[in-house]
Amino acid sequence: MTGSKIIIESLINEGVDTIFGYPGGAVLNIYDELLNYKDKIKHVLVRHEQGAAHAADGYARASGKVGVVLVTSGPGATNTITGIATANMDSVPMVIITGQVPTNLIGNDAFQEADTVGITRPCTKHNYLVKDIKDLARTIKEAFYIASTGRPGPVLIDIPKDITSSVYEFDYPETVQLHGYNPTYFGHHIQIAKLASEILKAKKPLLYIGGGVISSNASTELFELAELLDLPITSTLMGLGGFPSCHPLFFGMLGMHGTYPSNMAISNADFIVAVGARFDDRVTGKVEEFGKNAKFAHIDIDPSSIGKNVKIEIPVVGDVKSVLSSLLEVLHGRNEEISAAKYERLGWLEEINAWKYEHPLTYKMNDVIKPQYVIEKIYELTGGDAIIATEVGQSQMWTAQFYKFKNARTLLTSGGLGTMGFGFPAAIGAQIAHPDKIVFDIAGDGSIQMNIQELATAVQYNLPVKIAIINNNFLGMIRQWQELFYHKRYSFSEMNVNPDFVKLAEAYGAVGLRAKDPDDVVPVIEKALSIKKPVIMDFIVDREESVYPMVAPGSPITGMLLV
């Protein structure tokens, strides 16, 4: 069997039915073979390799499966870097197959040659250069295993062109043997018992949840735990959807643009349980003040996340889902203690609710469209059942604040790397994973232009992705920082020239709609929802609107600037 056939057969063995890619010289053998597998593997031709990586990422986040990318050597590979780094920061399972020049030319500065393994080493969970066809099948097996287990992440396989044409027997291994890689799934029972008794003892407990809840599919267990003990919950950006936003125990996102009740609760809690979250600086603010009255417990599958930024009293290394189920088992049957604990913390819940009523998330309406209003209406008109991808910046933060996420895997956003241009291709990937769901990309006028070329992909595959552009002719978050911290010196944050997004949509064969007046907002969203094609909605919004609350970088998160 040729190397190309081995690659595709291996992918089929891994259950892959969708690839996002772009052909080029070094992968032509694989592409030629792909034609023979048209009925088994759907290949999505993007318009830029960065789009392929983000689309595979969105596909993975929305479906829970491994996203697969196929691109050529040199520029094909380097164009994926931003997408790989994005997936790496947010722990998204991906396998990226890159072509490489033939083995006899490696290191010779051959045409379209780049040291892809070297370039991607710091932004992948692991990577490989396949130098011998004998290693090909085993390498692919290992790559999928590494990408999807433990703390998930992107794994890259660089395959020289001659490997794809040489011939070897196909024997797909059933197991992997990696001496240095043994993720811990089950939390230590002594630590879990300790966690249970501390959580019952605490007067002011708080759950601080992150993306780990979603990647380990632990929403059910989390819900059960929170309700069993009446534990208030705050979430990182990546954790949104891990717990229903409308639930009375949920107080919204914390951190730089977190809600008043969440940030106040962190500072007043006496026991904080971090669940699959990693104490990012956008969450903690000034780290010395973060949870300064609290003891910390931390549940995470990645031991290196524990104790990295904050001192942890009860570390529990393990998969969030399995640790929470064990915790529930330990708590099972301790009804008297549980009722006593719940009674004890009624005052605590009242306190947090008082903060919520004191400073709710809000904005002031006037005669121009407010961005927050657009997002609220998208939420209302989709019933919170849509998959929402976001770009990065103000539109992303307003989405996190004003769209009430009900379910896991419905918010796709670049949390760690903050990648502008992520949302739209990610939405394409999500729409392919879920053809029947409504998929939105909530974008700014700056971000959408970073991967606007993927409109052609959406049109080609008839993907009815809805793009809502919060158009303020500004790089809004930059403008906001310049206003607050640079004395309104708006250095190159104004987008003086933007395309006519409606005409642009039409030029690509999509549909363009525009809303200039608050009264247009609902009809435009309704119209977009009724069209089974890709749609751009251009919402001309208040140019001066800012995201509040806001915590200045490096300040304690209780130091919120409010509306």
Add this chain to the structure above:
Amino acid sequence: MEKTHILSITVENESGVLTRVAGLFSARGFNIDSICVAKTLEKNESKMIIATSGDAQILEQIVKQLNRLINVIKVQEFTDDDSVLRQTVLVKVNADETTKGDIFRIKEIFNGRIIDVSRNHYTLEVTGSEKKIDSFIDILRPLGIKDIVKTGIIALASAKKII
């Protein structure tokens, strides 16, 4: 408190592993004071001995991050108490009729060897603890050191610990 730590890292003997480990240190702003790598008796395994410095929290992060690397099989920390630490130095020192006697005496004291001789220079080799090597260099310095090269530190768990 900032102090030196000696880490013994067993890795899979694959190309690029050294870069992965070294890259981890540089990407996270950890410092490498010295590094030694060679194959072990196990097929497909190598051992890296890295001397690094930092407080307890930094060391904990280094060890955890190293363990995250797929090719890293085992990470151990060695201290003076539970291991033998060795380093080798080669020193080319000025030698004339007035100093040759001193050089011979110093060599004997430090249990070193003369491994190269020319009319004006002797090259000496000494192996031992970092302290021993430092004092060896200190004592030779007044004679005029022409050139010097040190290996990184190698380490092995001492028998004491095993028994």
